[in-house]
Amino acid sequence: MPIHYYIVLALALFSIGVTGVLTRRNAIIIFMCVELMLNAVNLLLVAFSKMHAAKLAAFDMAGNVGAEAQIFVFFIMVVAAAEVSVGLAIIVMMYRNIHSVDVNFLNRLKH
Amino acid sequence: MNISEILFWFLSALAIGSALMMISSKNPVYSVLWLIIVFFAISGHYILLNAQFLAIVNIIVYAGAIMVLFLFVIMLMNLNAETEPRKNRWLKWAGTIAGGSLLLVLVAALRQVEQSGADKAVGEGNAGLIQNLGMVLFKDYVLPFEISSILFLSAMVGAVVIGKKGD
Known part of the structure; x- marks a missing residue:
């Protein structure tokens, strides 16, 4: 497939994630939208890693053109997993303190 | 098609x-x-x-x-x-x-670079296979791999400390 189909698809998923962060007020759903944005970026990185694979595979005998990009995606997944565990712990603590997951109650820095 | x-x-x-x-x-x-x-x-x-x-x-x-x-x-x-x-x-x-x-602006900005049209993402190349990725990961990127284990350890400790019932 042409690369710009993947670009448009990843941009659409990213924009849906941004829209979710802007419109929803449940902290867990905002967090899930952040995960969606991370996955859109991962999809775009994998598509870019395969962009020149057909041309460059003739020169590289090992055939691992673009493996660095996929290692990068792997590390993004690692960091996302660590981030989710800490973030969900923060949301649980927030629920325990204010008995809600509405982010609009977290406005104490405003006053 | x-x-x-x-x-x-x-x-x-x-x-x-x-x-x-x-x-x-x-x-x-x-x-x-x-x-x-x-x-x-x-x-x-x-x-x-x-x-x-x-x-x-x-x-x-x-x-x-x-x-x-x-x-x-x-x-x-x-x-x-x-x-x-x-x-x-x-x-x-x-x-x-x-x-x-945001979607409109990004797509409109990227319309200019799509003129070449020859760049395709193909399902070829062996980079995504587990053997090649493992070779790259454990040869060239072994230090970030080990550092990510420290990241996981600190995330685990942080989640336990945050989630612990405070007094």
């Missing part, structure tokens, strides 16, 4: 439709389930691009571990549609328009 193009369009429509359902459903549990469908569609895209290791890792880590963690937290808090906070109508429209404008 061959089979991979049909699969591409099907998986793209599935991903975008499920993502829209994810941000628009009232019940958080349904949101989690729609997001799992999005992750499966993205894994299908990885398989189409011959990145099989990432497809499996995406299913195991995201759909298997992270989403189950989300489901546990939602069921622990006993959230449902009635406890959904009241939303301002205009704020919702403003957010939707802002997100759509």
Whole structure:
């Protein structure tokens, strides 16, 4: 497939994630939208890693053109997993303190 | 239109439709389930691009571990549609328009570079196979791999410290 189909698809998923962060007020759903944005970026990185694979595979005998990009995606997944565990712990603590997951109650820095 | 193009369009429509359902459903549990469908569609895209290791890792880590963690937290808090906070109508429209404008601006900015049209993402090359990725990961990137274990350890300690019942 042409690369710009993947670009448009990843941009659409990213924009849906941004829209979710802007419109929803449940902290867990905002967090899930952040995960969606991370996955859109991962999809775009994998598509870019395969962009020149057909041309460059003739020169590289090992055939691992673009493996660095996929290692990068792997590390993004690692960091996302660590981030989710800490973030969900923060949301649980927030629920325990204010008995809600509405982010609009977290406005104490405003006053 | 061959089979991979049909699969591409099907998986793209599935991903975008499920993502829209994810941000628009009232019940958080349904949101989690729609997001799992999005992750499966993205894994299908990885398989189409011959990145099989990432497809499996995406299913195991995201759909298997992270989403189950989300489901546990939602069921622990006993959230449902009635406890959904009241939303301002205009704020919702403003957010939707802002997100759509972001998509419009990015696509319009990238229209200029799409003129070449020869760059294709193909499902060829062996980079996504687990053997080649393992060789690269444990030869060239072994130090970041070990550092990520320290990251996991610190995240684990942090989650336990934060989640501990304070006094």
